[in-house]
Every structure is written in C-alpha cells, then in structure tokens.
C-alpha cells in the first residue's frame with residue numbers, strides 16, 4: 641500500500657494532499673501480445689510500477705490504472721484496443737473530474753506506444769488545455785529521457801521492456817519460454833482503424849538473447865532515468881501553474 645494511491649485515501653486525506661500539491665498521475669496501457677515470455681498486460685503493469693515510484697518521489701496522487709488505448713498488434717494473441725474517439729473521451733472526462741477536485745497539473749502517462757496512441761493522448765490533452773487553465777503532461781514514459789548512455793532504449797517486448805518487467809514484476813516473466821526468433825501469432829482478422837495499421841506477419845526477431853542481455857539491474861537503471869526526468873518536468877510545470 642502506498643500513501644499516494646487515490647483509491648486508498650479518505651476524503652480528508654485527498655483534500656489535504658490536493659491543497660499541498662495539486663498534481664495527479666494517470667496511467668494507461670493495453671492488453672497486447674508481448675512475446676512468449678512476457679504478460680499481456682505488460683504496458684499497463686510497467687507504467688503503473690514506474691508511476692508508483694514517481695508518485696512517491698513527487699508526492700503526486702496516483703489514480704488506478706486504466707486499460708484503454710488505441711490500435712496495437714490487434715491481429716495477435718490477447719490484444720484488446722479501443723477506438724480513438726472513445727480513448728480521447730475517457731481521457732477528457734478524467735481531466736474534467738480531476739479539475740473539479742482542484743488539480744493544477746495532470747501527468748498522463750502511456751506505457752503503450754506507437755504514433756497512433758501518442759497522437760490520441762496528445763490531442764486529448766491539447767484540446768482540453770485549450771479550454772481550461774490546468775496543465776497536462778501527456779506522453780509515453782520514455783519521452784524526453786536521454787537514452788544515449790543507457791544499454792537499452794524503448795522497444796516492444798525486447799531488451800528495454802523485458803528488463804523493466806524483471807525489475808518490476810519478476811514473478812510474471814517466463815524466460816524459459818524465450819526464443820530469439822519466433823513465428824508471429826497472427827490469429828485474428830484485421831480490425832479497422834483510422835490509420836490502416838496492420839500487425840506484422842512472419843518471423844519476430846529479438847535484438848539479442850534476452851536471457852543474457854536483459855536484467856533487473858538494467859530495468860532499475862531505466863526506471864531511475866525516467867523518474868528523474870519526469871520529476872523535473874513536474875517541478876517545471878508546477879512552477880508555471882502558480
């Protein structure tokens with residue numbers, strides 16, 4: 641349990657935190673195929689794990705994670721996505737509710753990537769800020785971080801995400817199922833989306849043997865870089881709010 645989880649607070653605790661520091665963190669990810677060795681919920685679980693550290697560091701209020709995002713590898717085993725309009729609507733209704741409570745800054749982080757997801761959450765934030773005085777940081781967790789000195793950089797189910805999983809939820813990582821080349825499980829019919837995005841077919845090749853190259857230590861280093869960067873962003877944005 642953490643002192644920052646909104647669902648665990650009493651009304652008086654919530655009011656006191658907002659008065660002191662009116663910052664909320666909202667995280668999202670989707671259920672999506674992440675290879676044979678990683679759980680389907682990786683994006684949301686990873687985002688939640690990082691956001692818990694960030695909330696701790698910045699004394700922000702952390703909302704329960706949500707699972708709504710737009711197109712990903714829809715044709716592959718276990719993926720669930722939603723339409724752009726719905727995802728934008730959910731985001732903007734969260735923003736409305738948080739503004740009502742006194743939020744000055746909302747940090748909306750997505751652990752699911754791709755230009756379409758980033759476009760969707762960025763548009764939702766920009767459209768909301770155009771009609772409100774609150775500030776919103778909306779981005780994937782990796783954005784703005786300098787990856788040049790790190791052994792991994794953002795990817796899908798490869799060295800970066802596997803290392804994060806090893807650091808945050810090692811009990812859900814099954815390295816015994818890992819093989820460096822696998823047949824892509826192209827299982828479901830194409831699901832229409834405004835960008836015409838389709839899942840890849842054929843062979844999936846990882847960048848290296850993750851049994852040797854991914855590690856919890858590397859995951860911790862990645863988390864540190866992200867939390868350091870986002871804490872600074874939050875301080876900068878808060879200074880602009882007042």
Ligand SMILES: [Zn+2]
Nearest residue numbers: 682683796797
């Ligand atoms: Zn992912």
